[in-house]
Amino acid sequence: MPPVLEFEDISKEYNRFMGSRRVVALEHFSLEVQAGEIFGFLGPNGAGKTTAIHLAMGFMRSTRGRGRMLGKTFGDARARSRVGFLAENVALYHRPAEQLVRFYGALNNLKGKLLKSRAREVLEAVGLDQEARRNVAKFSRGMQQRVGLAQALVNDPELLILDEPTSALDPVARVKIRSLLLSVRDAGKTVFLSSHLLSEVELVCDRVAMLNKGRLVKLGKTSELLQSGQEMEIVARGIRAASFPGASAADGAVRFAVPVSQQKSALERVWDLGGEVVSVNPVRHSLEQIFLQVTGQQPEQSALGDGG
Numbered sequence: 001m002p003p004v005l006e007f008e009d010i011s012k013e014y015n016r017f018m019g020s021r022r023v024v025a026l027e028h029f030s031l032e033v034q035a036g037e038i039f040g041f042l043g044p045n046g047a048g049k050t051t052a053i054h055l056a057m058g059f060m061r062s063t064r065g066r067g068r069m070l071g072k073t074f075g076d077a078r079a080r081s082r083v084g085f086l087a088e089n090v091a092l093y094h095r096p097a098e099q100l101v102r103f104y105g106a107l108n109n110l111k112g113k114l115l116k117s118r119a120r121e122v123l124e125a126v127g128l129d130q131e132a133r134r135n136v137a138k139f140s141r142g143m144q145q146r147v148g149l150a151q152a153l154v155n156d157p158e159l160l161i162l163d164e165p166t167s168a169l170d171p172v173a174r175v176k177i178r179s180l181l182l183s184v185r186d187a188g189k190t191v192f193l194s195s196h197l198l199s200e201v202e203l204v205c206d207r208v209a210m211l212n213k214g215r216l217v218k219l220g221k222t223s224e225l226l227q228s229g230q231e232m233e234i235v236a237r238g239i240r241a242a243s244f245p246g247a248s249a250a251d252g253a254v255r256f257a258v259p260v261s262q263q264k265s266a267l268e269r270v271w272d273l274g275g276e277v278v279s280v281n282p283v284r285h286s287l288e289q290i291f292l293q294v295t296g297q298q299p300e301q302s303a304l305g306d307g308g
């Protein structure tokens, strides 16, 4: 199957005001998002995430390179009508929530009963069915973000592009939106989302890409990124923590990490000291550790934990 979203060696430079230095927001950026995945797009402030999303939506043109969305060149109106989009800063017309969602549905050629039922359905999906008749001008930021999500979903899009969809949401709403995204994926649709909420991304995304200063610095399956493959955590009883550098002790168990190459000798040492091995597992990293490492804010060593 062809990718749903494809960036091909894209660079984007912004012209600065009064001819001062140009800003390079994306540099030789390539990425393919496949049908049926929830894809997390991560990167520090100013990394170029929103720029990439705006290029895909056809709001502006790239300086170099090209891309395709749902098989069509970026900016194609027919492809865009099959996409649901939530902008980073939701700006909504001051109308009752349901009326507003219907307005967006009508823009996508939904009519009559279908439009009405679809608007109700998506408002319920984001937990706003009780507030449907209230004017969004009086909504809190999190409620406005949910209306934004409802409008992105109203045309039952094949591809959902969400620029920080849950930044303003409370924990209950986040859980709701997480299961909503999973159900969208289970229906065979694709979700591309940018986020700074790395623990959320860890829970919901099948794959992630990390962007730093306009360049792709990490790409992979979430499960594989989290598993370091380089270090093992050993838990043992009957030994002193002081016997292993960086080991910690709790509830009579001593816990420490070693590089895979030293696993065998570490286990033998536990037995030689008269100890008992409780478990040996690959060390898991959090996305946050990987993020800090690839964006150059934490040296590689300390991202691997303090053992070993």
Ligand SMILES: Nc1ncnc2c1ncn2[C@@H]1O[C@H](COP(=O)(O)OP(=O)(O)OP(=O)(O)O)[C@@H](O)[C@H]1O
Residues within 6 Å of the ligand: 014, 015, 016, 023, 024, 025, 043, 044, 045, 046, 047, 048, 049, 050, 051, 052, 088
């Ligand atoms: N319209 C613009 N004109 C000039 N520079 C811009 C414009 N939009 C973005 N930039 C610059 O491009 C770079 C990337 O910005 P972008 O908004 O894509 O980052 P981002 O990854 O979405 O960041 P954030 O996490 O803060 O949303 C930044 O240096 C930003 O200042």
Ligand SMILES: [Mg+2]
Residues within 6 Å of the ligand: 049, 050, 051, 088, 163
């Ligand atoms: Mg942004």
